[in-house]
Amino acid sequence: MIIGVPKEVKNNESRVGMTPAGVFELIKNDHTVYVQSGAGEGSGFFNSDYQQVGAIILDTIGQVYAMSEMIVKVKEPIKEEYDLIQEGQIVFTYFHFASSESLTRAMIKQKGVCIAYETVEDEEGTLPLLTPMSEVAGRMAIQQGAKYLEKPKKGRGVLLGGVPGVAPGRVLVLGAGTVGIQAAKMAAGLGAHVTILDVNMKRLRYVNDVMPSHVVTEFSNEFNIRKHIKTHDLIIGGVLLKGAKAPNLISRDMLKEMNPGAVIVDVAVDQGGCVETTKATTHEDPIYIIDDVVHYCVANMPGAVPYTSTVALTNVTLPYVLKLANNGWQSACRMDKSLEKGLNIVEGEVVYKEIIESFDLVAPVLV
Numbered sequence: 001m002i003i004g005v006p007k008e009v010k011n012n013e014s015r016v017g018m019t020p021a022g023v024f025e026l027i028k029n030d031h032t033v034y035v036q037s038g039a040g041e042g043s044g045f046f047n048s049d050y051q052q053v054g055a056i057i058l059d060t061i062g063q064v065y066a067m068s069e070m071i072v073k074v075k076e077p078i079k080e081e082y083d084l085i086q087e088g089q090i091v092f093t094y095f096h097f098a099s100s101e102s103l104t105r106a107m108i109k110q111k112g113v114c115i116a117y118e119t120v121e122d123e124e125g126t127l128p129l130l131t132p133m134s135e136v137a138g139r140m141a142i143q144q145g146a147k148y149l150e151k152p153k154k155g156r157g158v159l160l161g162g163v164p165g166v167a168p169g170r171v172l173v174l175g176a177g178t179v180g181i182q183a184a185k186m187a188a189g190l191g192a193h194v195t196i197l198d199v200n201m202k203r204l205r206y207v208n209d210v211m212p213s214h215v216v217t218e219f220s221n222e223f224n225i226r227k228h229i230k231t232h233d234l235i236i237g238g239v240l241l242k243g244a245k246a247p248n249l250i251s252r253d254m255l256k257e258m259n260p261g262a263v264i265v266d267v268a269v270d271q272g273g274c275v276e277t278t279k280a281t282t283h284e285d286p287i288y289i290i291d292d293v294v295h296y297c298v299a300n301m302p303g304a305v306p307y308t309s310t311v312a313l314t315n316v317t318l319p320y321v322l323k324l325a326n327n328g329w330q331s332a333c334r335m336d337k338s339l340e341k342g343l344n345i346v347e348g349e350v351v352y353k354e355i356i357e358s359f360d361l362v363a364p365v366l367v
Contacts, residue, residue, distance in 0.1 A: 003068060004034045004035075004071050005018045005039055009080065013042075013074065014043060014306035016042070016306075016310050017039075017074050017313075017317075019314045022317075023035070023050055025322065033050075033054070043309075045310075066084070069089065072092050074094065082107075087111040088112065088347060091107075091113065094116065094270070096118060097358075099245060099272040104350070113343075118130045119242060121242065122338045123337075123338070133302045137182075138181065139185075140302065141186075141238070142160075142183050142190065144296050145160075145236065149261070151261075153294070155261045157261065160233075169193070170233050172236070173236045175268075175274075180198070180238040183236045188211060195216050195228055195232065196215060196217050196218075199221075225249055225254075226254060226257065229254055235265070237266035237275055238267050238268065239268050241354075246272050247274060248276045249274045250274065250275040252276045258292075258293050260292035261292060275295070278297050281296070281299070286298050
């Protein structure tokens with residue numbers, strides 16, 4: 001198969017869809033790999049690194065799309081890429097369709113085969129291709145939150161770890177999934193007081209077992225959320241509904257109950273956000289303020305640490321890329337049910353239930 005790795009064009013996105021090590025494995029399996037010139041530079045991988053393992057460097061993104069049967073990338077295509085996608089072409093990337101009707105309708109129009117990293121699901125119900133980026137984002141959420149709590153960044157002026165004689169900062173984590181666990185771990189390591197909320201008692205029991213005593217758990221409901229936002233300095237939104245839009249757990253009216261200068265980091269922004277006032281921002285312009293509450297809602301947080309993120313992503317995507325390349329998407333999805341769950345849009349038909357429900361689309365007729 002001919003596989004293309006384009007340069008990411010989303011604002012300040014420095015990750016790349018495949019490391020040279022991943023390209024080496026594909027070429028070892030007799031596949032051809034085209035890499036756009038400069039695609040890996042932001043992650044520390046140069047044209048020469050890809051050429052040394054046998055990749056062919058192409059000058060433009062248009063050439064990569066035009067000459068490839070499968071595109072392997074990181075972020076969803078943006079408007080300037082829509083028309084580059086060919087009918088029947090496999091596009092394997094993060095899509096997050098439920099948060100963007102325009103992207104969904106554009107991919108329907110292009111009639112490609114859209115396989116979304118974030119909905120590939122294994123037998124245990126986990127999301128193996130989302131996990132490493134959730135780990136990065138969860139840890140980064142605390143780094144960014146701590147920074148924006150500083151007064152020059154418009155925050156409250158709170159040091160999360162406190163100092164002797166001064167109480168530590170208080171962190172509220174919504175969701176005890178991968179993002180929430182990693183955020184709680186980082187916040188606890190800094191010495192902050194951490195409260196983590198979830199509706200899954202099994203997850204809360206796990207948190208209690210593995211976290212230190214200054215990480216406390218409570219069941220997630222509106223009453224408890226309203227209670228805690230009044231006293232916490234940093235709120236991390238880490239709620240995920242597989243393939244669907246995130247629920248709004250913090251409404252606009254709740255912001256007035258928060259301390260001026262409190263910070264919200266909504267990691268769920270890719271899926272629409274779990275705060276009513278969330279709107280996607282970029283690394284170039286990462287925050288905005290509503291009712292004196294700082295909102296950090298960067299939609300590609302792991303893009304700020306591209307070397308770590310690219311290597312972590314290739315580690316988990318490569319086995320699936322190889323299956324698709326070796327067998328074609330139809331046979332690969334028949335053989336691997338977890339990969340089959342990654343199918344979102346197939347040649348103009350939306351085949352993922354949560355996306356159909358998000359936009360009141362008509363489900364395909366199964367013959």
